[in-house]
Each structure stands twice: as C-alpha cells, then as structure tokens.
Amino acid sequence: MPTISAEDYLKHILKLQEGEERVSTSALATSLSLADASVTEMLKKLAARGLVRYQPYQGVTLTEKGRGIAVRTLRRHRLWELFLVRHLGYSWDQIHEEAERLEHVTSEALETALDRALGSPQFDPHGDPIPSAEGRVHGGASSALAALRPGAVAKIRRVADVDPELLRHADRLGIVPEASLEVRERLDFDGSLRVRVAGGDRFLSAEVARHIFVELVEERSG
Amino acid sequence: MPTISAEDYLKHILKLQEGEERVSTSALATSLSLADASVTEMLKKLAARGLVRYQPYQGVTLTEKGRGIAVRTLRRHRLWELFLVRHLGYSWDQIHEEAERLEHVTSEALETALDRALGSPQFDPHGDPIPSAEGRVHGGASSALAALRPGAVAKIRRVADVDPELLRHADRLGIVPEASLEVRERLDFDGSLRVRVAGGDRFLSAEVARHIFVELVEERSG
DNA sequence: AGGTATTTTTAGGCAGGGCTAAAAACAATG
DNA sequence: CATTGTTTTTAGCCCTGCCTAAAAATACCT
Numbered sequence: 001m002p003t004i005s006a007e008d009y010l011k012h013i014l015k016l017q018e019g020e021e022r023v024s025t026s027a028l029a030t031s032l033s034l035a036d037a038s039v040t041e042m043l044k045k046l047a048a049r050g051l052v053r054y055q056p057y058q059g060v061t062l063t064e065k066g067r068g069i070a071v072r073t074l075r076r077h078r079l080w081e082l083f084l085v086r087h088l089g090y091s092w093d094q095i096h097e098e099a100e101r102l103e104h105v106t107s108e109a110l111e112t113a114l115d116r117a118l119g120s121p122q123f124d125p126h127g128d129p130i131p132s133a134e135g136r137v138h139g140g141a142s143s144a145l146a147a148l149r150p151g152a153v154a155k156i157r158r159v160a161d162v163d164p165e166l167l168r169h170a171d172r173l174g175i176v177p178e179a180s181l182e183v184r185e186r187l188d189f190d191g192s193l194r195v196r197v198a199g200g201d202r203f204l205s206a207e208v209a210r211h212i213f214v215e216l217v218e219e220r221s222g
Numbered sequence: 223m224p225t226i227s228a229e230d231y232l233k234h235i236l237k238l239q240e241g242e243e244r245v246s247t248s249a250l251a252t253s254l255s256l257a258d259a260s261v262t263e264m265l266k267k268l269a270a271r272g273l274v275r276y277q278p279y280q281g282v283t284l285t286e287k288g289r290g291i292a293v294r295t296l297r298r299h300r301l302w303e304l305f306l307v308r309h310l311g312y313s314w315d316q317i318h319e320e321a322e323r324l325e326h327v328t329s330e331a332l333e334t335a336l337d338r339a340l341g342s343p344q345f346d347p348h349g350d351p352i353p354s355a356e357g358r359v360h361g362g363a364s365s366a367l368a369a370l371r372p373g374a375v376a377k378i379r380r381v382a383d384v385d386p387e388l389l390r391h392a393d394r395l396g397i398v399p400e401a402s403l404e405v406r407e408r409l410d411f412d413g414s415l416r417v418r419v420a421g422g423d424r425f426l427s428a429e430v431a432r433h434i435f436v437e438l439v440e441e442r443s444g
Numbered sequence: 445a446g447g448t449a450t451t452t453t454t455a456g457g458c459a460g461g462g463c464t465a466a467a468a469a470c471a472a473t474g
Numbered sequence: 475c476a477t478t479g480t481t482t483t484t485a486g487c488c489c490t491g492c493c494t495a496a497a498a499a500t501a502c503c504t
Contacts, residue, residue, distance in 0.1 A: 001378060005461065025482060038462050040483055045460085057469065057482060088335040099329035110320055113310040226489065247452060260492050262453055267490085279452060279499060 002051070002069050004104040009042055010051060011077075013062055024057035030062065030146035068135055073109075075131040077103040078124035083137075085125045086118065092125040093167035112218040126167070127158030127177035127213070143216065146191060146209035152183045154214035156197075166211055174198030175212060224273070224291050226326040230254065231264055232273060232292035233299075244281035267383035277414055280310045294333075297353040299325040300346035301336040308340065311341055315389035316345040348389070349380030352395070365438065367403075368413060368431035374405045376436035378419075387432055396420030397434060 002010070012031045016023040029039040047054040059086040062070060080099040084090035090098070106114075107137040108202060112133075115121075122129055122138060129138040141166035156179045158171050170176070172198045191206030204212075224232070234253045240243040254382040271278040273288035284292060287414070306312035309409075311334040314322070334355075337343075343352055344360060351360040364379040378401045381392050396419045406423060407416040413428030426434075 003460075026480095034461090035463055036482065037484080042461075082255070084332075084335075088339055090335065096330070098329060098332055101329075102324070105323035107323075107325055108318060110306075110310070111318070113306075113312065117310055216473080225490080248450095256491090257493060259454080260453065264491075419501080 005042070005047060006049075007073045007104055008045060008049065009039075010062065010066050011073050013052065013060055014070035014074065015066065017062065022061055024059045028060070029221055044093040069129045071137060071187055072092045072138075075105050075133070075135075076106045076114075077095070079111065079118065079121075080106070081120055081126070082121055082130070083123045091168075092171065093164035096161055101141070108195065115174060121154060123177065125177075126161045128161065138193040140213075142213040144210055145183075145193070145195075145204070145214050148183045148193075148214070148216070149219070150183050150186050151220040153180070153184075153217060153218040153220065154216050155180050156212065157215050158213040160211035160213070162211060166208065169208065171203070172200045172213065174200070175202075175204075180217070181214065198220050225404060225441065227264070228268060228271075228273065229326055230283065230294045231261075232288050232366065233269060233295050235274065235282060236292035236296065239284065244283055246281045250282070277426060284385075293357045294323050296359075297355070297357075298328045298333055298336075299342065300352040301333065301343075302328070302346070302353070303333065303346045304340055304343055305336050312372070313390075314393065316385075318383055318386070345380075345399065346378065347399075348376070348383045356427060358393060362435075364435040366432055367405075367415070367417075367434040368428055369435050370405045370436070370438070371401035371441070372405050372408050373442040374432070375440040376400070376405075376438050377402055377444065378434065379437050380435040382433035384433060388430065391430065392431045395424045395426070396422070397426075403436065406438070 009028070012028055015025050016027055025039050025043065026036050027035045028043075030091065035161055038095045041059055043052060043054045046052045046066070047060075051069065052060045052062055054060045056151050076098045080102045081092075081095040085092060091146055115133065117189065124130055127140075129140055131137045138156055145154070145156075148154060156175060156177055158169060158177060159167060159175060161167065175181075179197055180196040181195050183193055183195050186192075191209070193204045193206075195202055195204060223319060231250070231254065234250055235245050238249055238253060247261050248258050248263065250265075252257045254261065261418070265274060265276045265282055268288070269282075269402060270275045272285055274282045274284055276282045282326055283322065301323045302315075303317040303326045306317045337355065346352055349362075351362055353359045362379055365376075367376070378397060378399055380399060381389060381397060383389065401419055403413055403417050403419040405417050409415075413431070415426045415428075415431050417424055417426060
C-alpha cells in the first residue's frame with residue numbers, strides 16, 4: 001500500500017510529466033509546496049520501492065507501477081469530484097479539496113461502487129477525463145479559448161481547476177463544459193475576449209481565457 | 223485539527239468509558255491493538271492538548287473538548303455507514319472498514335451534506351444511534367436478546383458490529399433492526415434460542431444472541 | 445505488614461516525512 | 475577555461491507514532 005504522501009508525489013509527477021520527458025526535483029518541489037531537499041529524499045525512497053526511476057541530478061520519471069498508482073489516484077479523485085456534485089449537492093468550486101482527501105482512503109470496492117453509481121462517467125465536473133479502471137487516460141485534444149480568433153464557434157470542453165474563484169467566475173458567465181460559444185471580439189492589446197455564450201455577451205480576460213479549453217466547431221470569418 | 227490517531231484514541235476512550243468511570247491504559251491499548259507504552263505516551267500528548275484528563279497510573283477520562291471530537295468522529299462514521307448502504311450498494315457487513323477510514327477525512331461541509339442526503343437519520347444500518355450535529359447521543363435502552371424468556375415478543379433494535387461474519391449470519395436469518403421476533407424455546411444447557419422471525423423458525427447460539435439487542439414488546443407466558 | 449504479581453511508566457530506538465543551511469554538481473558566460 | 479550562478483544533494487535536526495525491555499507504582503494475598 002502506498003502512503004498518502006507517495007500517492008501525492010506520484011500524482012504530481014504524472015501531471016508534470018505531460019510534455020516534459022523528465023521532471024526536475026525543483027519543479028516537483030514547487031508543485032507539492034515542499035522544500036527541494038525533502039523531495040530529493042522522498043525520490044530516493046520512491047525509487048527504492050520501484051515506483052519511479054531516479055538518477056541524482058537527472059530528474060524523475062514514473063515506472064509502470066508508479067504510473068499505475070498515480071492514474072488510479074487521479075481516477076479516484078475525479079470520481080469523487082463528480083460524485084460530490086451529482087449526489088451530495090456540491091458545486092464545482094468546492095470539490096477539489098474534499099476529493100484531495102477522499103482519494104487516499106478509497107478502496108478498490110469503493111472506487112467500483114462510485115463508478116457504478118455514476119454510470120462509468122468519462123469526465124469530471126471540470127471536464128477533465130476520468131481514467132478508466134484499467135488505467136487508460138482519455139487525452140482530450142482541445143485548445144485554449146485564448147487562442148481563438150473572432151468568428152470562431154466552439155464547444156467548451158474543460159475549465160482548468162486551478163482556483164475556486166476562477167470556477168465560480170466561469171460558472172456565473174455560463175462557461176461550463178458542453179456549452180457552446182462564439183468569439184465575437186478580441187482586444188489585441190490585452191488579449192481579452194468578448195464571447196457569446198448561453199445567449200448573452202460576456203467579457204473574459206486573457207488570463208481567464210487561458211484556462212478554458214474548447215473544441216473548435218467552425219471558424220467563420222468575423 | 224486532531225490527527226487520525228488522536229481521533230481513534232478519543233473514539234475508543236468514549237466507547238470504553240460507557241459504564242466505567244476511568245479508562246485504564248491497558249484497556250485502551252487492547253482496544254486499539256497497540257502496546258501499553260505507546261498509549262501512555264499518547265495520553266500525555268492528548269492531555270497536553272486538553273483533550274483528556276490523565277493522571278499517571280489513574281487512567282483517563284475525556285474532557286468536553288475531547289468528547290466533542292470523539293462524538294463528532296462517531297457521527298461521521300455512522301453517517302458514512304448508512305450512506306454506503308443507501309447510496310452505494312454496500313451490505314452492512316462491509317461498511318465498517320470503509321467508514322473507519324472515511325470518518326477521518328470528512329469536513330464539516332461533507333458531514334452536513336451526508337446528513338442532508340440521508341434526511342438526518344437517527345440510526346446506522348446496525349441500529350447504532352447516530353449522534354446529532356450538536357453532539358447529543360441518543361442512548362437507546364435495549365436489552366440483549368440472550369436474556370429473553372420463551373414467549374417474549376420483541377422488536378430488534380441493534381445488531382452489534384463486532385464481526386462481519388456475525389452480520390452476514392444475522393442477515394441471512396432475517397435478524398435486522400426493526401424486525402419483530404418471538405422467542406419460542408430456550409435450551410438452558412447452552413443458552414441457545416429458537417425464535418420466530420420473518421415468518422420462520424430460526425436457531426441462534428447464545429453467543430449470537432448476546433450481540434442482538436431488542437426492545438421487549440410483550441412477555442407472554444410460553 | 446511484607447513479598448509477590450500485575451499494571452503502568454520510563455528509556456532508548458526506529459521509520460516516515462518534513463525543514464534549514466552548507467556543500468557539491470551542473471550550467472553558462474566573459 | 476575559469477569564474478559566477480543555479481540546481482540539487484548531503485548533513486544534521488525535528489516531530490509524530492509506534493516498539494521492546496527495564497524500572498517503578500500499585501494491588502493483592504497470606
């Protein structure tokens with residue numbers, strides 16, 4: 001059984017590993033909000049348990065075993081997030097912290113029960129893919145709303161779960177997964193956008209638009 | 223925030239405190255499956271945090287603060303047990319272990335959500351009372367089935383959650399909270415009983431009957 | 445009361461995880 | 475290529491909880 005701490009390390013490595021080949025000690029330390037030295041030590045322990053490949057000064061990568069645990073933890077996290085919304089009346093800005101704790105005390109039986117109660121869902125409330133029980137992750141190929149040009153029509157896929165405030169803000173604007181949207185105007189000097197969504201025109205800062213991911217439907221010239 | 227360990231200590235002290243005035247170090251150690259010495263040390267720490275009153279060689283009692291945490295933990299445990307049965311398809315012999323872990327990662331918000339989803343329930347699936355949000359525990363005054371005489375008619379209140387096997391056994395016999403039962407026969411030499419329950423006659427060993435608690439309805443002479 | 449038994453506490457260790465400060469390795473640049 | 479700067483690792487500590495073995499209190503019993 002991996003400890004809570006180990007699950008957290010593996011989860012963060014998994015996330016940081018997207019794109020990059022090897023994850024540096026300092027990047028991981030920043031991501032976990034821990035001192036670099038603490039991370040160095042833990043990496044040695046994880047390597048000894050066969051969960052990561054670690055060469056001093058060369059960063060880490062997950063082994064198959066480590067990846068398995070990381071993905072399983074991510075699956076539990078996202079199943080809980082959806083469960084909290086669907087069955088316990090939570091809103092999507094309040095679920096991250098709860099799931100962060102619940103994911104570490106979820107047995108295989110409970111994971112299965114959650115999955116069944118939810119009908120084997122593919123996405124969590126933020127639009128993040130829920131890994132399958134076998135560990136396959138459905139990498140949705142979507143692009144940042146911030147990159148779209150005026151006239152573009154797109155379907156919202158995902159709102160990055162970086163901050164509860166962003167989520168509350170997006171929600172008030174009608175920016176939720178599955179909603180449709182059209183870019184009406186783009187101010188070049190600050191990158192902010194005016195978009196039509198849920199029947200109304202809304203303004204989004206570039207910073208907000210950077211955290212919203214969409215699938216392009218049509219690229220009308222404005 | 224109390225640690226998981228502290229919550230477990232307090233919960234066990236609460237349980238052992240029923241009846242007895244002070245709880246001894248060794249009784250607590252046995253209950254927690256820990257070495258006596260470990261318990262002694264922890265008691266000093268809990269006392270320093272104001273959660274228990276502890277005098278060397280004199281045993282422990284809970285302070286108001288400690289009792290509050292113990293009762294809250296018990297409440298969360300029992301809410302989870304019922305939730306697992308009602309909303310996640312668990313049977314009552316599989317819920318204890320899950321709840322044992324979930325109770326320690328349950329925020330006040332989650333506790334409230336569980337309570338609401340269940341309609342502020344009074345009892346868990348074993349018939350154990352669920353403490354109120356304010357910490358009041360509904361002490362149900364029931365007696366052991368083992369003590370009833372032939373001819374007695376009673377309503378089942380509670381089946382002690384001591385072992386999953388006992389629970390599965392009781393369930394197969396139709397012995398569940400709220401069911402009605404009549405004692406038909408009692409074999410004095412081993413204390414075993416023949417009872418009528420759910421329309422059929424069933425045999426119970428004295429050991430099983432000792433873990434079933436009932437409320438007497440009528441004491442017919444057999 | 446005095447001596448044996450039992451309980452409880454103290455002493456000394458260990459593993460998991462974390463921290464700061466100092467040293468070592470790697471990178472980068474004049 | 476040598477020096478400065480940035481990462482990363484090592485060294486030495488801390489805290490939480492647990493353990494065993496030995497010592498000290500309390501209890502029991504003749």
